[in-house]
Amino acid sequence: MTHFDHIHAVVTDIEGTTTDIQFVHKVLFPYAYDQLPEFVHTHQAQPEVAEQIAAVRARLDEPDAPVERVIETLLHWIESDQKETSLKALQGMLWADGYQRGAFKGHLYADVVPCLRRWVEQGKKLYVYSSGSVQAQKLLFGYSTEGDVTPLFSGYFDTHVGHKREAASYRNIVDTLALPAEQVLFLSDVIEELDAASEAGLQTLQLVREGNRAGSRHPHVTRFDDISL
Numbered sequence: 001m002t003h004f005d006h007i008h009a010v011v012t013d014i015e016g017t018t019t020d021i022q023f024v025h026k027v028l029f030p031y032a033y034d035q036l037p038e039f040v041h042t043h044q045a046q047p048e049v050a051e052q053i054a055a056v057r058a059r060l061d062e063p064d065a066p067v068e069r070v071i072e073t074l075l076h077w078i079e080s081d082q083k084e085t086s087l088k089a090l091q092g093m094l095w096a097d098g099y100q101r102g103a104f105k106g107h108l109y110a111d112v113v114p115c116l117r118r119w120v121e122q123g124k125k126l127y128v129y130s131s132g133s134v135q136a137q138k139l140l141f142g143y144s145t146e147g148d149v150t151p152l153f154s155g156y157f158d159t160h161v162g163h164k165r166e167a168a169s170y171r172n173i174v175d176t177l178a179l180p181a182e183q184v185l186f187l188s189d190v191i192e193e194l195d196a197a198s199e200a201g202l203q204t205l206q207l208v209r210e211g212n213r214a215g216s217r218h219p220h221v222t223r224f225d226d227i228s229l
């Protein structure tokens with residue numbers, strides 16, 4: 001059991017922390033890869049899709065890139081797991097349809113929800129910080145293997161606050177929470193994310209799920225029920 005004192009809020013990563021990496025890489029990413037070309041063609045005039053297409057063109061520094069070039073870029077970003085904000089926004093839109101028609105449910109490890117419930121009962125505030133868009137986060141927890149658990153969370157953060165390996169992102173989060181950084185615990189499987197959070201003054205804990213990389217200067221557990229707040 002790993003105990004933390006004076007924690008008022010917990011910020012959790014998703015992939016590799018609450019959720020099996022395989023679900024993200026073998027279910028969500030392939031679904032987005034298959035659906036994306038037709039979705040972009042069909043919805044390219046819709047303002048929220050047009051905004052992401054424009055962001056891809058800007059990222060490429062090719063303002064006149066044809067839509068096929070944009071799609072090819074997005075598919076390459078999925079294959080290489082790039083955390084581009086425009087791709088993440090489009091993935092959220094694509095997964096909405098998959099969740100709503102029951103093609104898949106958001107995977108949560110069995111130890112996660114009972115602990116989240118206990119921490120809320122103890123008066124802790126819970127937040128999510130993922131490279132997946134806020135829409136994608138709400139879908140995963142809203143259509144999860146444990147039912148709709150979104151009422152447990154007080155807020156969601158994505159790469160609009162910055163990238164997960166940069167300390168400034170965690171400073172932005174604690175500014176929004178209006179809490180001293182040391183009263184916030186960040187949970188993640190990725191050492192570089194934990195290093196960035198620690199640099200910003202947050203307390204950190206590594207989740208070492210199956211197949212994850214263990215061994216860092218951060219404390220670690222293999223399950224949420226080994227955490228005491």
Ligand SMILES: CSCCC(=O)C(=O)COP(=O)(O)O
Pocket residue numbers: 013014015016024028083088091129130131132133136137140164
């Ligand atoms: C929000 S579910 C999809 C997760 C995702 O798209 C992703 O890139 C995983 O990012 P994380 O920061 O949760 O490791």
Ligand SMILES: [Mg+2]
Pocket residue numbers: 013014015016017188189190
């Ligand atoms: Mg992760």
